[in-house]
Amino acid sequence: MLQDPLLVVVLGPTGSGKTALSLALAERFRGEIVNCDSVALYREFEIGTAKPTAPERARAPHHLFDFVEPSGYITAGEYARRARQTLEEIKSRRTMPIVVGGTGLYLRALLEGLFPGPQRSEELRERLHQRTEQKGSGYLHRLLSRLDPAAGARIHANDVPKLIRAIEICLASRQKMTEMWKSGRDPLQGFRFLRLGLDPERNALYERINQRAQRMFDCGLVQETQRLLDKYGDTARPLTSLGYKQAVQLVRGEIDRKTALQAAQQAHRNYAKRQMTWFRREPDVVWLAGFGDEAEIQKRAVAHVQRHMPTFKN
RNA sequence: GCACAGGUGGGUGAGUGGUUAAAGCCGGCAGACUGUAAAUCUGCUCCUCCUUGCGAGGUACGAAGGUUCGAAUCCUUCCCUGUGCA
Numbered sequence: 258m259l260q261d262p263l264l265v266v267v268l269g270p271t272g273s274g275k276t277a278l279s280l281a282l283a284e285r286f287r288g289e290i291v292n293c294d295s296v297a298l299y300r301e302f303e304i305g306t307a308k309p310t311a312p313e314r315a316r317a318p319h320h321l322f323d324f325v326e327p328s329g330y331i332t333a334g335e336y337a338r339r340a341r342q343t344l345e346e347i348k349s350r351r352t353m354p355i356v357v358g359g360t361g362l363y364l365r366a367l368l369e370g371l372f373p374g375p376q377r378s379e380e381l382r383e384r385l386h387q388r389t390e391q392k393g394s395g396y397l398h399r400l401l402s403r404l405d406p407a408a409g410a411r412i413h414a415n416d417v418p419k420l421i422r423a424i425e426i427c428l429a430s431r432q433k434m435t436e437m438w439k440s441g442r443d444p445l446q447g448f449r450f451l452r453l454g455l456d457p458e459r460n461a462l463y464e465r466i467n468q469r470a471q472r473m474f475d476c477g478l479v480q481e482t483q484r485l486l487d488k489y490g491d492t493a494r495p496l497t498s499l500g501y502k503q504a505v506q507l508v509r510g511e512i513d514r515k516t517a518l519q520a521a522q523q524a525h526r527n528y529a530k531r532q533m534t535w536f537r538r539e540p541d542v543v544w545l546a547g548f549g550d551e552a553e554i555q556k557r558a559v560a561h562v563q564r565h566m567p568t569f570k571n
Numbered sequence: 572g573c574a575c576a577g578g579u580g581g582g583u584g585a586g587u588g589g590u591u592a593a594a595g596c597c598g599g600c601a602g603a604c605u606g607u608a609a610a611u612c613u614g615c616u617c618c619u620c621c622u623u624g625c626g627a628g629g630u631a632c633g634a635a636g637g638u639u640c641g642a643a644u645c646c647u648u649c650c651c652u653g654u655g656c657a
Contacts (some may be wrong), residue, residue: 271609296609306609332606362608371605411603416612419604426605438605498609523598528609534602 262348263565264448266293267357267549268364268536269455270529271499272466274549276309278455279357281555283317286353286562291343292321293358293367296495298336301327301485304478305500307469318352328489332377337366341445348447361535368450370443375429377422385421400424405433451565453558454542455549456533463526465548470500470522474514479504499524 265288267279279290290309292298297306300323308322320343325331340356340363347354358364389396397420402409404427412419426434457465482504485493496505500521507517536542543561547554 294609295607330607333608334606336606360608362604362606362610365604366606369605374606377606413603413612416604418608418611422606434605442605494607495609500609502609524609527598530600532609535604535608538604 261447261449262351263353263562264344264445264450265353265355265562266364266368266450266452267355267455268293268361268452268539268542269359269457269549270462270532270536271307271359271525272462272469272529273455273457274551274554275357275359275455276307276313276549278453278549278555278558279355280309280313280316281549282558282562283353283355285559286566288353288355289318289320289347289350291340291347291354291356292319293336293340293356293360293364295331295336295358295360295363296498297322297358298331299323299325299327299329299495302481302495302501304473304476304481305498305504306495307473320347327485327493327495330494333362333366334371334376336363337371340367344445344448354448359532361532361539364539368445370445372438372440372442374426374434374437378425378429381425381428382421385424389417397421397424401427404428405435407435408433411435449565450541451562452539452542453561454536454539454544455554456544456546457548458546461548462529466525466529467522470525471518473500474504474518474521479507479514479517483508499528 265282265286267275267282269275279288282288283290294306296302297308298321299306309319314322321336321340324339344354344356356364356367385397395414397417398409398412398414401412401420401424404424408423408427412423414420423434426432426437430437478500482496482501485496485501486505486508489496491505495501503512503517503521503524506512506520507514512520545554545557549555549558
């Protein structure tokens, strides 16, 4: 009886060296890299996303980078479908999939699945926004509490995006969201997971994040932002993400360059912290206390992968 | 040197005699997260102690004195900062 093939996951906060570690593993084990970073999915967002460079991509096959239009959007559910498809293809090639990224929700959607809920409805959302304008900020929470009291109790009255999604689910499915949850998720099957988590010392991580943000500004983040803004307008969603958001403000003359840089560094640091909060709850993570580009960390990661490789009979 | 304006908790900045350990914002820390998640949201944030409570004590609004039952808030002197005049 053959074991399921191994799926390696490299997770960790932004700036922890996930790319370096994943490349080292891919080269060592003939792996293929699958992106799990929500903004790196978008085409033309290059400098601010710290995507792997061309020489880096030459070292191993890379998947799920650059497949969403800058003005388009992707959701966790759609990502999970695409990623699972990609994993099946990799499986058929008998190479080792290495899922790399920092977007906790996407990783969970991929590995554990989402509950079978309805997709977004732009019309409904538009209506909800209009009603909120008319009826005040407590409206959404009152509505949800009526439709699904248990959900109303879980979601804070100020958390508009989550309130809207919950209402959307209740209305579209004519069921309570919390009832639908009971039908469970659809976990990814046919692989054994090895989650490697990078957990460098906090101050060192923050220091790296600051330097990297500085480099992004030095290497043309603002010009890239200007170009995207000219081409797609401010509706391109990733323009509101880390670094781009501040570069947009700079381009518009709302803040000066130094303020923009500091705000971007800050945003990256805060994000790293939120990522750690999420990943601490991720199950079965093998934590490596350092950066992914350190030789020692790579050595230990390799050892962990080897230990989990399918056993061959002689 | 003279004249104004100021010196408040990690930062900024309210507060002008008592429900003020001191608003708000930022930062920091912790947490949540089931379809735009690099998003969004929540809690805590002077010190010590405990029965973690609209709890007890201590220290605190440049420094030192003073007025007062009571001062971040009023008075005096000193130190420092900014602006203007010399």
